[in-house]
Amino acid sequence: MKILLKNSKVLDKNSPFHQQDVDVLIEDGEIKEIAKKISKQADKVFDNCLLLPGLCDLNAHFTEPGTEHRETLFSGTRSAAFSGFTDVCVLPNTEPVIESKSDVGFIKNGSANGVRLHPIGAISEGCKGENLTEILDLENAGAVAFSDGLNPIYNTELLLKALQYVQKFDGLIINHPKDIHLSQFAQMHEGKVSTILGMNGEPSISEVISIKRDLDILSYAGGRLHFSQISTAEGVELIRKAKKDGLEVTCDVAIHQLLFTDANLTDYDTNYKVDPPFRSEKDRKALIKGVQTGVVDAIVSAHNPQDPESKDLEFDLSSAGICSLPTFISNLLQLSSSIDLEILIDKVSNSPRNILKLDTVVIDQGNKAQMAIVSTDTEWVFNSSVNPSRSINSPQYNQSLKGKCLAVINGEELIINP
Structure with a gap:
């Protein structure tokens, strides 16, 4: 699977692309390319995100x-x-x-x-x-x-x-x-x-x-x-x-x-x-x-x-x-x-x-893709339609929140959140 992350800001102090707005191409669980602009087809595209x-x-x-x-x-x-x-x-x-x-x-x-x-x-x-x-x-x-x-x-x-x-x-x-x-x-x-x-x-x-x-x-x-x-x-x-x-x-x-x-x-x-x-x-x-x-x-x-x-x-x-x-x-x-x-x-x-003493995760070319794709502006309501847990014991249940993880990538696994 090919995943393209466009116009995304990397926030990873160990990455040479830290604090930069870049495009990231991930193929079969590996970060293949990071550049200012990547014009390639992909199976899934995310745009204007924060990459952690x-x-x-x-x-x-x-x-x-x-x-x-x-x-x-x-x-x-x-x-x-x-x-x-x-x-x-x-x-x-x-x-x-x-x-x-x-x-x-x-x-x-x-x-x-x-x-x-x-x-x-x-x-x-x-x-x-x-x-x-x-x-x-x-x-x-x-x-x-x-x-x-x-x-x-x-x-x-x-x-x-x-x-x-x-x-x-x-x-x-x-x-x-x-x-x-x-x-x-x-x-x-x-x-x-x-x-x-x-x-x-x-x-x-x-x-x-x-x-x-x-x-x-x-x-x-x-x-x-x-x-x-x-x-x-x-x-x-x-x-x-x-x-x-x-x-x-x-x-x-x-x-x-x-x-x-x-x-x-x-x-x-x-x-x-x-x-x-x-x-x-x-x-x-x-x-x-x-x-x-x-x-x-x-x-x-x-x-x-x-x-x-x-x-x-x-x-x-x-x-x-x-x-x-x-x-x-x-x-x-x-x-x-x-x-x-x-x-x-x-x-x-x-x-x-x-x-x-676990291995450090770094967003860089050639490394395994292990990252969170985050939208800082998305507003959502924490309720039964999106709650992935079996429990609801939160003071923020049924409240509106700002900022959401759109997906996680861990190697060849892509988990897209509702």
Whole structure:
């Protein structure tokens, strides 16, 4: 198949055509030619688009096996392609947990819709924080990192052993930093808004003391540690100092943490209930500054689909999570009013791959075509007619959004979005 991309702007800092308006010819999955003007016939033509390297997500929950009514690997990859992703890391919190070679193989074999799936192996059996899994077997089977996913690693001895163990193959440990006791009954961020609403809040120190503890263990044990979904100004500062001190630490932030705060919860809309909770405007601004200055290494979808039985409840009984993949590219473009778009694209393409030690994707002649074709001006409504996910737990459902991924190309696969 021949695909011609005309009058399109390349946004890929590793490409010699970065920031240039060019025509791109792709044939049988390979970038054959990039020039100012290409006058050749093609099977499919896209015009006046933004060309991005295929995006890479470090944090998505696809819930298969176990709760396929929320999401399957197929609907999950379709949702990822809908926002321009070609690589997605899948959390281990499935039923059963991703803790064996066959579990890893099942996730990898679920790659579809132009999206390659990368299993994150569980650190502890059943993600319960007690006994280490067979980490070496999981790594040999293809696990790209090790984490208990949605569950924080509360067991200090387990974290210490895991950090020491993965050094045998330069592996990566990922932790969701929060104190299980301080967050046990929390429904939102602890602050003025939680007091007004009369809801139990999770204080910022829940995250802060967890990050402090983990950094001390990292300093003692060595290894590579990644903090997933940081949410506090104090957390950003702690990681900044740790990097300055030479620790091998990285972190990411969920895209919705850059858009919303605890003030959005005043209507008790359960679609704004997430973990970690939306925090104050001060925290949101600190996270944005962390992205701008390089303290925050990646932006993730933190896609966590829920069924109506888990969301259409009183706020304190509902489950945390946002169906965030379908709206990701629109939200990323929205953030470009606060953060340079070139920085944003790096945080969802090159930087996540560097953290995982995956091959860099470069838009250049002779390379495999792996890219997202984006229209920055297209307006669309996120509703049932276009939603690729099996879930609708998003505060942006039935809302009009601007910016859309028209298609993804991954080798010989062309996935055109509705």
